[in-house]
Amino acid sequence: GAVVSQHPSRVICKSGTSVKIECRSLDFQATTMFWYRQFPKQSLMLMATSNEGSKATYEQGVEKDKFLINHASLTLSTLTVTSAHPEDSSFYICSARGSGQPLHFGNGTRLTVT
C-alpha cells in the first residue's frame, strides 16, 4: 500500500529557532500534499494545501510567513516552522494524495518548543 514517510517523528527546539519537517511519498507521486496540526484529543486542523511546483494555499488564520511550505518535487514537501514559540508546540501531520487515490498520512511530528 501507499506509504508516506514523515521526518522527524519528534523534535525539541528552543524558542526563536526554526524547524523543518519533511514529508515524502515513497511509492507514488503525490500531486497534492496537505499539512495539518492536531491538538490533544482533537481532530485534524488543515493548515495548508501544497501542489507540486506552485505556492501553497493556506487556510484562514494560518500565518504563511511563519509556516513555510515547499513542494519541490512530486515526492517531497517540507514544512518549516520559523521563529518557533512555545505556542507552536503541537503534533504536525502531513498527508499525500496521488491521482485518483485517497489520502495517506505520515506518522506525524511532535514539536516541543522550550
Place this chain on the structure above:
Amino acid sequence: QKEVEQDPGPLSVPEGAIVSLNCTYSNSAFQYFMWYRQYSRKGPELLMYTYSSGNKEDGRFTAQVDKSSKYISLFIRDSQPSDSATYLCAMSARDTNAGKSTFGDGTTLTVKP
C-alpha cells in the same frame, strides 16, 4: 453547522462486540468516503475507501454509505483490544479544489479484554 458530524463518543465495548461508528454530512457533492484509524501519537491510517453508496467489506470491517440519507457507518465485528483507537470519517467531492477531504472530529473507541 459543520459539514461532517461524527458521533463524539467515547465508546467503550467488551472484546468481541460489534461496533458501529457513524457520521452524517450535509454536502451532497461528497462522493468519496473514507475511514481512518489513529492510534495515540501516530498519523491516521486508511482503513476503508468507498465511492458513492453501498457496502464494502474488508475482513472484520464493513463500510456502509447511504447517500440518500447522507449517512455513513463503519462496523467492526469481533472487536479486539487492538482496535482501541480514534476513528475518523472523511469525505471529499470529485471536483473539490486539490481534492481536500473534510474530516469528522473522531470517535475514540476502547475495547476491553
